[in-house]
Amino acid sequence: MRKARIAIVGVGLAATPHALALNDLRDEVEVVGVLGRSRERLESFARQYDFPLGESFEAMLKDPGVDAILVLTPPHTHLDLVLQAAAAGKHVLLEKPLDISTQRAERLVQVCRNADVRLGVVFQNRFRPAVQRLAALVQDGSLGPLAYAGLDLRWWRPQSYYDEPGRGTYARDGGGVLMTQAIHSLDLLTWLAGDVSSVTGATATTLSHAMEAEDFASAALRFESGAAGYVLATTAAFPGFPERIELVGQKGTAVLEGGALRVTFQDGSTDEFHDSSSSGFGAKPMAFSHTTHRDLIRDFCAAIREGREPAIVGDDALRVQRLIERITLRHGDPS
Structure with missing residues (x-):
């Protein structure tokens, strides 16, 4: 080769x-x-x-x-x-x-x-083992049609992170927490739940940071499938927590938190899977496996x-x- x-x-x-x-x-x-x-x-x-x-x-x-x-x-x-x-x-x-x-x-x-x-x-x-396991459950219909899908990303970045010239500006980065941090989880959310038909969003720069773009964002979503959805993303949540994606279907609920996946089905069965994935959700942005x-x-x-x-x-x-x-x-x- x-x-x-x-x-x-x-x-x-x-x-x-x-x-x-x-x-x-x-x-x-x-x-x-x-x-x-x-x-x-x-x-x-x-x-x-x-x-x-x-x-x-x-x-x-x-x-x-x-x-x-x-x-x-x-x-x-x-x-x-x-x-x-x-x-x-x-x-x-x-x-x-x-x-x-x-x-x-x-x-x-x-x-x-x-x-x-x-x-x-x-x-x-997308290459995380827990994510691929969840994707397989969505694709084979195990969860059933989705009622709603949500993303909760509560990360932390100290002010020193944003003191680097250009970081968190529109001219260099194009935005704040959504473009730089939450974009990975938003990719997973739309990959798993599908395209979004309507959005009502709000953003803010909190008192935790001096920066141009947003360090807090929230949104109510409606997916093209008819499922409801939500997004909450911030880098102001000290000391930082693993991101959480929740898919609620008519046959069961899947919660992916960092590298831990738990699925609870309405028939009483459960499925759990853990990998060692991390996302650098705290003060050390690169604290994850390659x-x-x-x-x-x-x-x-x-x-x-x-x-x-x-x-x-x-x-x-x-x-x-x-x-x-x-x-x-x-x-x-x-x-």
């Missing part, structure tokens, strides 16, 4: 689990170069994970041996980088969100489609080899980003 050859752009906070995952996959994937804005951080990162330094982004794009670009830079940079990668015929694996606005995100997805390059999005939580990143990257590389779509594509991320826009009532392109 030929190794997939990937170049990395960005060595910030999100890069660590990707690097650990790529080292696990050395028999399947070759990292051909790493680029970053800070030379000191870049060299330290490359030494730590034994990755070669890249010459330049332009050189990566011109190298016929590079199959794909792994983009780990801040959201406001994504569109420009993906435009260049797609024009060069490179597949793209992109950290969430797609970009800072739905308009820019839609353009990004369309550009990859027009160029016939694969676009994968890093929603790694194994789901490994599984996501393996699937993306297999998609390149097999000429198929990866498990999570641009349209999946667009669905979540459109929902966030409807909750926050932020429309249009801020650029």
Whole structure:
């Protein structure tokens, strides 16, 4: 099996689990170069994970041996980088969100489609064993038609987290808790419960943080299936708690809390499943295993080899980003 050859752009906070995952996959994937804005951080990162330094982004794009670009830079940079990668015929694996606005995100997805390059999005939580078990129960009808579905994400970030320049701003991140933290769980909610037909949302910046965007959001939802729903998301809940997704069906109720799944059926039977997943819900954002990143990257590389779509594509991320826009009532392109 030929190794997939990937170049990395960005060595910030999100890069660590990707690097650990790529080292696990050395028999399947070759990292051909790493680029970053800070030379000191870049060299330290490359030494730590034994990755070669890249010459330049332009050189990566011109190298016929590079199959794909792994983009780990801040959201406001994504569109420009993906435009260049797609024009060069490179597949793209992109950290969430797609970009800072739905308009820019839609353009990004369309550009990859027009160029016939694969676009994968890093929603790694779909690869959690407990999530996959829950998805199987939904897909085989074990829960029955859903009455309602809800997401409760009560995380904590200290003010020092938001003191990093640009963090929690619309210009760099596109928003706050919804775009940066809850987006993963919103992806799971819409993947499991389906598209949303109506939204009544509210957002706020609490007294816990000095930041531009929201650190609190809530919404009442109606899904296209007719099921009701709700969202509550915050980074102001000290010391932070595992996120909770609840699916209430006509045959049973499933509660996924972190990596713990409990299903109670109306016939009296139960099903419990636990994995070691965590989400960095407290003061340490990267306090979670890299194994789901490994599984996501393996699937993306297999998609390149097999000429198929990866498990999570641009349209999946667009669905979540459109929902966030409807909750926050932020429309249009801020650029």
